Amino acid sequence: MKIPLLEIEDLYARVGDKEIIKGFNLTINEGEVHAVMGPNGAGKSTLSYVLTGKPGYEIISGSVKFKGKDLLAMSPEERAREGVFLIMQYPVEIPGVPTSTFLKHSVNAVRKHHHLPELDTMEFIKLLREEGKKLGIDNEMLKRPVNVGFSGGEKKRMETFQMSILKPDFAILDEADSGLDIDALKVVADGVNALRNEKRSMLVITHYQRLLNYIVPDFVHVFADGHIVKSGDKNLALELEEKGYAEFVREK
Amino acid sequence: MANLVQDIKLIGNEILWFRQLRENGLEAFGRQGIPTAKTEAWKYTKPRNLNTDDFVIEFSLDEKNSCPKVPFDGYCICFSNGIFNPAQTKLPQGVEVLPLIEAVMFNSETRLFLGKLTDVEKYPFAALNSSYMNEGVFIRIDKNVSLKKPLVLINHTTSGNKNLFFNLRNLIVLEEGAEAEFVEYYTYSGDVKSRYFANVVNEVFIGRNSRLNHYKLQNEAFKSDHIALTTVQVKRDGEYNSFCLQKGADIGRNETRVILKEENARTNVDAAYIMNGWATLDTTTDVEHLAPYTYSGQLVKGVVGGDAKGVFQGKIHIAPHAVKTEGRQLHKALLLTDTAEIDCKPELEIFADDVKCSHGAASGELDEEQLFYMQSRGIGREEAKQMLIDAYLDDVVNHIANEKIKSWFKENIQAK
Known part of the structure; x- marks a missing residue:
């Protein structure tokens, strides 16, 4: 039996005066990977920010349930602690805050929420080493301030690394491949694929089909004018690659 | 207030030169009075009107008042409510620490230094402090003596609901080639709303090729006032570095005047402030480059929340013959609320050519x-x-050379 993890119903949202999400419906069950593809400016990133609760993104109507709970009523940190994770298109730099300090606060905030004891320094270092090895995150990177001076590839690797230590139930990948060369893309995709299992779900937001060669989705949705205009399996992505989005953009 | 001063029979008035210093202070204060908004040096920070507040001066030590601990090893000099508390650690060879009044009476050197740097005509609260001069400490570090542990002056206020007014006067003399760290720590216990007024004046003499690292934590009760002036004279190849964190008091002003008197004298005057509520915390500096090849650096950073006000007045003065000098100044503040306020007044007076000078504010x-x-x-x-x-405050705190003292400040930044 399929258990729904995320249920988005008839969602409308705006940024300032501009309505961007218009009647969006999507249910993601446990273990499923959905790709949302669409032309630039369709509101793909807005969707990721609405789901993670970024200030300035206002819900007009509709509902989003996560594990049956009202996601929209939660603060951004509550959503993260409940298991929502966003790999950002442009990860934010935080000068003065060492990456390891940042990660320790993050991991322990999530653990505390689940009534787990906080990790002590030794346990935490062990966790960082184990997961860091897979993604080429070394001690030197962890000492540096969060994302400061990181290359595009390093930033995305760091995002994937964070996901691998927080082990969220639901991950949103917002243009995870932007700015990556093919080798960096493979490292990130391998990291993401290693986390796929029958419980964990993902929403892969992308403009290009390229990423979906590496992170193969169960479902593909075409997103235009604020909502899903067509759904299919992974072959839909190939079709879009060939024909482009013109057909969908014209529809409106 | 002035009447109060005359009423008190202070110890030491029989020593003529000392009595003269007190009287000069009293007269200078009488001429200036409490600064008002029209006083240029005080245009952003309005001190409390002392006349309308019933402040009390105490002369006896509360024996029960114990000295708070600091989380690092040091030679502790304790004051309770501004009164010397004689329980202190053993000092190593080459260091002399005397209560001020003992120094005045029994150490003839005191006369050579006391009152020599403090300009009572320019600083009304220092004039007031001079008129009350009684409590405080005289520290002298002998030639080429390098202290392994910091000297730690702790003033612990437990005034409760008494409106205490106390004046601390400290005199620090480093002879040629001496090296030391000096920590000032102002704290309180008991009622957080207790009102008191701490008026502190330091005079620091940095001898040739000697160095003092001076740290201060002002963590007074939030209804209290803390006004402090430190005047420093640095001789050839000498170095004075300071860092002051202000986080307490209703009105807090930490003013530092450094006179770089001879060639190659150096100073770093750093500060940080962090505040909420309705406090005004003021960092005022005045660095005077009087000789060639002198250096000064100032980094001041603040975090202001609530309805609080942060003030920075930073002055660099370069005298006509002080060529090849360098003066750097940067003030940065973080405003946490719409009602938080920052007043910043950088002032550069450069009378020499061939100098490097910069200032910035953000x-x-x-x-x-x-x-x-x-x-x-x-x-x-x-x-x-x-x-x-x-x-945000990390870079200025990281200037602190002593790791243990650095962590102490970091803990104090984190604790609300």
């Missing part, structure tokens, strides 16, 4: 993108803010 707010990024990783918004505040 203010900003917490970055919402950074906050959201941290929240999206599960970190609570308030915790995220505190992490960004710590990060």
Whole structure:
């Protein structure tokens, strides 16, 4: 039996005066990977920010349930602690805050929420080493301030690394491949694929089909004018690659 | 207030030169009075009107008052409510620490230094302090003596509901080639709303090729006032470095005047302030380059929340013959609320050619993108803010050479 993890119903949202999400419906069950593809400016990133609760993104109507709970009523940190994770298109730099300090606060905030004891320094270092090895995150990177001076590839690797230590139930990948060369893309995709299992779900937001060669989705949705205009399996992505989005953009 | 001064029969008045210093202070204060908004040096910080507040001066030590601990090893000099508390640690060879009044009476050297740097005509609260001169400490470090542990002056206020007024007067003399660290720590216990007024004056003599690292933590009760003036004279190849963190008091002013008197004298005057509520915390500096090849650096950073006001007045003066000098100054502040205020007045007076001088000021707010990024990783918004505040003050705190003292300040930045 399929258990729904995320249920988005008839969602409308705006940024300032501009309505961007218009009647969006999507249910993601446990273990499923959905790709949302669409032309630039369709509101793909807005969707990721609405789901993670970024200030300035206002819900007009509709509902989003996560594990049956009202996601929209939660603060951004509550959503993260409940298991929502966003790999950002442009990860934010935080000068003065060492990456390891940042990660320790993050991991322990999530653990505390689940009534787990906080990790002590030794346990935490062990966790960082184990997961860091897979993604080429070394001690030197962890000492540096969060994302400061990181290359595009390093930033995305760091995002994937964070996901691998927080082990969220639901991950949103917002243009995870932007700015990556093919080798960096493979490292990130391998990291993401290693986390796929029958419980964990993902929403892969992308403009290009390229990423979906590496992170193969169960479902593909075409997103235009604020909502899903067509759904299919992974072959839909190939079709879009060939024909482009013109057909969908014209529809409106 | 002035009447009060005359009423008191202070010890030491039988020593003529000392009595003269007190009288000069009293007269100078009488001429100036409490600064008002029209007083240029005090245009952003309005001191309390002492006349209308019933302040009390105490002369006896509360024996029960114990000295708070600091989390590092040091030679502790304790004051309780501004009164010397004689329980102290053993001092190594080459260091002399005397209560001020004992120094005045029994150490003839005191006369050579006391009152020589403090300009009572320019600083009304220092004039007031001079008229009351009684409590404080005289520290002298002998030639080429290098102290392994810091000297730690702790003033612990337990005034309760008494409106105490106390004046501390400290005199620090480093002879040629001496090296030391000096920590000033002002704290309180008991009622957080207790009102008192600490008026502190330090005079620091840095001999040739000697160095003092001076740290101060002002953590007074939030209804109290703390006004302090430190005047420093640095001789050839000498170095005076200071860092002051102000986080307490209703009106707090930490004023530092450094006179770089001879060639190659150096100073770094750093400060940080962190505040909420309705406090005004003022950092005022005046660095005077009187000789060639002198250097000064000032880095002051503040975090202001609530309806509080941060003030920075920073002055660099370069005398006509002080060529090849360098003066750097930077003030940055983070405003946490719409009602927080920053007043910043950099002042450069450069009368020499061939000098390097710079100043800068900036203010900003917490970055919402950074906050959201941290929240999206599960970190609570308030915790995220505190992490960004710590990060903001990190560079100035990292100037502190002593690792243990550095961690002590970092803990104090984190603790509300």
